[in-house]
Amino acid sequence: MPASSPAVCPKISPLPAALPGPRNLLNPHFHHPLRPIRPMITDKIDNISVTTQASVYFDGKCVSHGITFADGTKKSVGVVLPANLTFSTGAPEIMECVAGSCEYKLKGSDAWVKSVPGEKFSVPGNSSFDIRVTEPYHYICHFG
Numbered sequence: 001m002p003a004s005s006p007a008v009c010p011k012i013s014p015l016p017a018a019l020p021g022p023r024n025l026l027n028p029h030f031h032h033p034l035r036p037i038r039p040m041i042t043d044k045i046d047n048i049s050v051t052t053q054a055s056v057y058f059d060g061k062c063v064s065h066g067i068t069f070a071d072g073t074k075k076s077v078g079v080v081l082p083a084n085l086t087f088s089t090g091a092p093e094i095m096e097c098v099a100g101s102c103e104y105k106l107k108g109s110d111a112w113v114k115s116v117p118g119e120k121f122s123v124p125g126n127s128s129f130d131i132r133v134t135e136p137y138h139y140i141c142h143f144g
Contacts, residue, residue: 042140058085080137091143092125099138105130
C-alpha cells in the first residue's frame with residue numbers, strides 16, 4: 001500500500017471587523033434580505049442645544065433628551081427599551097426610527113405596523129399610540 005500523505009487543512013481567514021455594505025450580520029443596520037433597504041434618515045444633528053437632564057418614562061423603559069434648533073424648533077431623541085407601552089400626544093408627532101425597530105398601533109386602529117430604521121410614522125395631536133418593542137428602539141420625535 002502506498003504511504004498516504006498527511007491531511008492538509010487550508011488556512012481559514014477570520015472575518016473582518018466590519019464587512020462592507022448594509023447586508024451583513026456585523027453591521028448594526030442589518031436588514032433581512034427580503035425587506036427593502038431603507039437608508040437611515042438622520043444620523044447626526046448639528047447646531048442644536050440639548051437638554052442634559054433626561055426625561056424618563058415608564059419606569060425607565062423610555063428615556064429621551066429634548067433638543068432645540070436655532071429657529072426654536074423642538075424635537076426629542078431617545079430610546080424605548082423592550083416593553084409594550086401606550087404614549088399620549090398633545091401636539092402632532094412624527095416618530096423617526098434611527099435604529100432597532102418597533103411595532104405601533106394608532107388610536108382607533110386594530111392594525112400593528114412595523115417601523116424600521118429610515119421609516120417614520122405620524123401620530124395626530126391629542127391622541128395616543130401603542131408601541132411594542134422587542135429590541136432597543138432609537139428614535140427622533142418631531143413635534144408639530
